Amino acid sequence: MVCAPFTYHRPSSLRQAIALLQRLGEEAKVLAGGQSLIPVMKMRLAQPQHLIDLGGIQGLSYIREARGAVRIGALTTHAEVEASDLLKRRLPVLAETASLIGDMQVRNRGTIGGSVAHADPAADYPATLLALDARFKVVGPEGTRTVPASQFFPGPFTAALKPGEVVTEVQVPLPPQGSGASYQKFANKASRFAVVGVCAFISLNARGTIRSARLGVTGAADHPFRATAAEEALQGARPEERVFQRASRLVTQGVECVADVHGSAEYRAWLCQVLARRALETALARARGG
Numbered sequence: 001m002v003c004a005p006f007t008y009h010r011p012s013s014l015r016q017a018i019a020l021l022q023r024l025g026e027e028a029k030v031l032a033g034g035q036s037l038i039p040v041m042k043m044r045l046a047q048p049q050h051l052i053d054l055g056g057i058q059g060l061s062y063i064r065e066a067r068g069a070v071r072i073g074a075l076t077t078h079a080e081v082e083a084s085d086l087l088k089r090r091l092p093v094l095a096e097t098a099s100l101i102g103d104m105q106v107r108n109r110g111t112i113g114g115s116v117a118h119a120d121p122a123a124d125y126p127a128t129l130l131a132l133d134a135r136f137k138v139v140g141p142e143g144t145r146t147v148p149a150s151q152f153f154p155g156p157f158t159a160a161l162k163p164g165e166v167v168t169e170v171q172v173p174l175p176p177q178g179s180g181a182s183y184q185k186f187a188n189k190a191s192r193f194a195v196v197g198v199c200a201f202i203s204l205n206a207r208g209t210i211r212s213a214r215l216g217v218t219g220a221a222d223h224p225f226r227a228t229a230a231e232e233a234l235q236g237a238r239p240e241e242r243v244f245q246r247a248s249r250l251v252t253q254g255v256e257c258v259a260d261v262h263g264s265a266e267y268r269a270w271l272c273q274v275l276a277r278r279a280l281e282t283a284l285a286r287a288r289g290g
């Protein structure tokens with residue numbers, strides 16, 4: 001299938017890109033890796049009259065550590081996240097998550113900024129970025145702001161971006177000593193998208209009890225979410241099987257699981273439980289230095 005005709009723009013600065021977005025309004029869309037946008041344009045589910053390619057803007061592709069966080073430029077590809085030595089050392093779960101996205105072709109072109117802005121309810125990064133309590137730096141006509149991951153995915157294919165705003169950086173705080181995280185995914189065999197994916201983050205205090213725990217879930221509902229009831233059940237508890245079992249049962253509390261050709265709502269709720277258990281156990285082993 002072929003996209004409807006459009007005008008291609010390749011600004012060389014962020015300022016130019018934002019000015020174009022402002023001028024062209026709803027007729028324009030930003031293009032990053034094209035791995036989500038081009039397929040929907042080919043299916044004519046989107047027919048933007050203008051594409052504003054971010055690829056000509058220098059300085060939006062990097063992974064670096066600064067001020068207590070790892071900062072990842074929006075145009076950094078999934079393959080770069082997967083291969084990053086800094087991430088493997090400091091936030092290995094993020095590199096692992098990237099390695100599970102689609103296939104090599106998708107990972108070589110797709111970008112972290114494009115993935116979070118697209119906000120696909122079955123995308124992988126949102127689960128892990130929710131569990132890691134990431135923030136997104138966005139720049140628009142009114143200036144720069146940062147949005148916590150917990151507020152960034154309000155609905156299906158909807159990111160908390162205002163008109164004319166562009167995601168420029170993903171900021172992931174460095175976890176304290178005694179922390180571990182794991183992303184567990186049950187993948188659709190054809191696309192590799194998550195039927196359900198759960199990321200667990202656990203931080204232990206000196207006595208070995210859970211100082212804090214966060215669970216990010218994708219694929220289960222119409223948007224990625226934090227499993228707050230499960231997190232509350234873990235807070236301050238001893239990390240043992242009975243506690244993990246109870247927390248896992250709470251992952252979908254208050255959540256309406258979705259049903260489609262890949263699985264019923266009940267099946268997804270069950271997957272949430274199973275994957276949460278596995279993610280918590282692996283996160284705990286890592287927090288203990290395993």
Ligand SMILES: Cc1cc2nc3c(=O)[nH]c(=O)nc-3n(C[C@H](O)[C@H](O)[C@H](O)COP(=O)(O)OP(=O)(O)OC[C@H]3O[C@@H](n4cnc5c(N)ncnc54)[C@H](O)[C@@H]3O)c2cc1C
Nearest residue numbers: 032033034035036037102110111114117123124167192193
């Ligand atoms: C065959 C296939 C399999 C896939 N499997 C998976 C999978 O297993 N897991 C998974 O998570 N994903 C999967 N994907 C999606 C892939 O990860 C995409 O790379 C990602 O969703 C979008 O990133 P992109 O850079 O390609 O963005 P694009 O396709 O260029 O853009 C996507 C959307 O985001 C907007 N956008 C892009 N960048 C920005 C920005 N910086 N600021 C504001 N808006 C922006 C665009 O306007 C567009 O609306 C798959 C895709 C394909 C084609």
